[in-house]
Amino acid sequence: MERSLTYIALFAALIAALGLVPQITLATGVPITAQSLGVMLCGTVLGARRGALAAGLFVALVALGLPLLSGGRGGLGVFVSPTAGFALGFPLAAFVAGWVVEKWQASIGIAAFAGALIGGVGVLYLCGITGMALVLGKSWPEAALLVSPFIPGDLLKAGLAAGVTRGLAQLRPGAVLSRAG
Template identity: 80%
Template sequence: MEKNVTYIALFAALIAVLGLVPQISLASGVPITAQSLGVMLCGTVLGAKRGGLAVLLFIGLVALGLPLLSGGRGGLGVFSSPTVGFVIGFPVAAFVAGLVVEKTRAAIVVAAFGGALIGGVVVLYLFGITGMALVLGKSWPAASLLVGAYIPGDLIKAGMAGFITQGLAKLRPEAVLSRG
C-alpha cells in the first residue's frame, strides 16, 4: 500500500514537472505542453487504477489553486477555459492507457505505445475537443479542426511513452506496475 501511494505521488509530481517545460501557445487557447506525456506514462507505467489516481491527485492540486499546469496555471478558472476538456480527460486517458498495457500481452514497447496512443491521444482528444466546443461555442467538427496542430507532437509523445516504459521495464521491471 505504501509503495502504491509513493508511486502515485511521484507520478503526480512528474506531471507537474513536465509543466515546467516551456509551453507553445496556439490560437485555440490550448497550449502544446509536455504534461500529456506524463499522463501517458502514469498509465503505461503505473497501470489503470494507480495511473488514474496519480492524475486525479494532480488535478485535485490544480483545483486547489496550485499553479501546476503549464504556464503556471491553477485554480478553478482552469475549469472554465478552453483546456477544461483536456484537464478533465487526463485521468480517463491515464486509466485507459494503463488498461491497454495491462490487457495487451504484446512486447512492452508495443503495448505502451498502443496504450499511450489510445488513452493519451484518442480518449484525451475526445474530452479535449468536447471541452473546446463547449467553451468556445463551436460545433464539435469545428473544434476538432483546431486540434490538428497537436497530432504530430502527441504521436511523438506516445512513441516516447512506449520507449520510456520499455527502458524502465528493462532497468527496473518491478517498477512497471502495469505489467505486475
C-alpha cells in the same frame, strides 16, 4: 500500499514537472506542453488504477489552486477555460492507457505505445475537443480542427512514453506496475 501511494504522488509530481517545460502556444490559444506525456506515463508505467489516481491527484491539486498546469495556471477557473476538457480528461486518459498495457499481451513497448496512443491521445482528445466545443460554443468538428495541429507532437509523445516504459521495464521490471502481476 505504501509503495503505491509513493508512485501515485511521484507521478502526479511528474505531470507537474513536465508543465515546467516551456510551452509553445499556437494561434488557437491551446499550449503545446509536455504534461500529456506525464499522463501517458502514469498509465503505461503505473497501470490503470494507479495511473488514474496519480492523474486525479494532479487535477485535484490544480482545482485547489496550485499553479501546476503549464504557464502556471491553477484554480477552478481552469475548469471553465477552453482547455478544461483536457485537464478533466487526464485521469480517464491515464486509466485507459494503463488498461491497454495491462490487458494487451504484446511486448511492453508495443503495448505501451498502443496504450499511450489510445488513452493519452485518443481519449484525451475526445475529452479535450468536447470541452473546447462546449466552452467556445463551436461544433465538435470545428473544435477538432482547432486541435489538429497538436496531433503530430502527441504521436511523438506516445512514442516517447513507449520508449521510456520499455526502457524502465528492461532496467527495473518490478517498477512497471502495469505489468506486475
